[in-house]
Amino acid sequence: MIAEYLTGAIIISALLFLNRNRLLNYMLVAIFITGQCAFTAYEYNHRNVDEFFGFFKPDALSILLLITLSIISIPAYYHSYVYFLKHKDIPQQRGIYFSAMTMLIAAISAAYLSNHVAVTWIFVELTTLSASALIYHRRNSRTLEGTWKYIFVCSISITFVFIGILFLSIALQQAGHTDLSFPDLLNNASGLNIFWLRLAFIFIFTGYTAKLGLVPMYTAGIDAKDKAPSPAGALLGSVLMNVGFIGIFRFYEIIAHTSLHLWANHIIMIAALLSVFVSAVYMLKVKNIKRMLAYSSIEHAGIVMLGLVAGGIGYYAAILHIILHAFAKSSMFFQMGQVYRIYKSKSIYDVGNYFKYNLAGAMVLLLAFFCSAAMPPSGLFISEFMIFRSLFEAHYLFVLIVLLILLTIIIWAFGKNIFKLLFTPAVEFNDEEVEKIKWYESISQFVLLGLVIYLGFNPPAEFIDLINDAIKNLPH
């Protein structure tokens, strides 16, 4: 099925690229969304079945993330249409935009489902290409700068991942194997040469941090999420980060079965804590709301990795957190598109009193802020609380204290800016020609935020089973 899906996605993407007709564009996208949902349903019903010569296998984690992706992709397309209705609509640019977005979603799906180190790597590389077309959409010098930095940093990180894979293959050859698929690596994990495995871990981890958004390679992602149009930014800030997560997670599973487990934990912990620290520092300083959201994503990526490090209940919480964060953050990015249409600016100095201009949108922002800051009733509160607990139980008390202090700073800075946007009247803002935003443009965000609350507080049994199945290979 994956082969058919990818062929279909490539064909649709090519047609979108060539097509100049608006109606045909709508239809192609509708076909793709239907296909994406059907594909997700198919993979869900064929769990743990090898596909396409064993290169792909829908295991529990990939199915969870795939469902997340399919849910987010629908509002992403919808808001893209709104974006094109309200902004300059040049048929050629529209074609490239939708073509790139389709390619991005297909590449992310394939990267989730991949069962082989090199296959994951190839599709991660494809996401860089399609994402850069989205970032460059506005075609001015600033988007050019953002795109250039994104491509360059991602290319270097993807090279790092490749070097890591080479080291892994050296380690594997010494153990007498040549198969780089994840189950085989997992079975042979204890026989791998420690020296090469250590090098492989450092390179692969560093490489994938560009996608996940951790120190050291997080910088490119910030500019990308800021400069891409809001619907594309929502994809970059949620599901594309999960690609980096799955890359690190699958390799971490292998490492966890070797004597390097503790060492790898320390490496990840340092990177994660530094990420939260960097996020806290920039949140205090940043004046651009979209960049602020991007830094908040970095904080969440750090928290997720800390959950993974702590182990125990932290494994479960990390998976839950990465899924719920995708919903919360994407809804916030979707909302930013509307904010920009009202104020024509992303700077915190130019916005304010959002409740007056767009009631539904302001409710979304308020709720999304509570969700992202992990306050009740957000489901992220549950997952974050579990991560704190696991850190406590793993005797990482010092880490926990530092983390809590940094999170307090982040919530304060985040709240200060969001409440400025919502309540304080903007200085010298002329509200005579403000665009009236329809309430139904906010429905999708409410649905996503509803999911965050629902999945956190009342998770269906099937959802819990899937998460438990996803972490079954980690040592308990």
Added chain:
Amino acid sequence: MINVLLITFAMTLIYLSIANRMGSYIKILVFQGLLLFGVSFIELKEINILNLIFILFETIVFKTIAVPLLLNYIIRRNRITREVEPFLPNFISLIIVTFIIIVTFLLSNIIEDPHLNKIYFVVAFSSLFTGLYIIITRKKIITHVMGFLVIENGVFILSLAVGNEMPMLVNTGILLDLFVSVLVLGIFVNKIGDVLKDVDVEQLQNLKD
């Protein structure tokens, strides 16, 4: 013979650190492509003929002819001045690159591995770090791309070290090469030339907090 080629490759890295003109950089890249052609021709005896042809094609046509021509074209089209404009004096660059090579050489002594020829490891790592060093210390965007190409060459050498057992990995590496170089070079540097007047990293400092 392979040792001679690889040591010559390491020497080109030292030359790269003190080269002062764009032209010399391109010539070094051409020369590195030729060296890689030689290494892969001698080293990859055991893989099948089709794979070998693909790899040789990549080194000779792509690395030695196409990419340098493209770089030349970009430099002429965007009227990039021929000085490299490093942030640090060449003498310090020379010391740092030599230091990189010595450190990787010392590091390689830890490896106790009968399968792997250590010299591959040394040369690959040296060119990886030299490439990163060039990216950090040079001013023009086009030199960043050249630094990236040096990194790519290092990765290619590393993949040759495991190439006989796993030809698939070498091919994937080549795909990376083709893909990234074409994307980064062809599309982007030209775009930057169109939009920005001066192709300099100082133009790319608008996005910050």
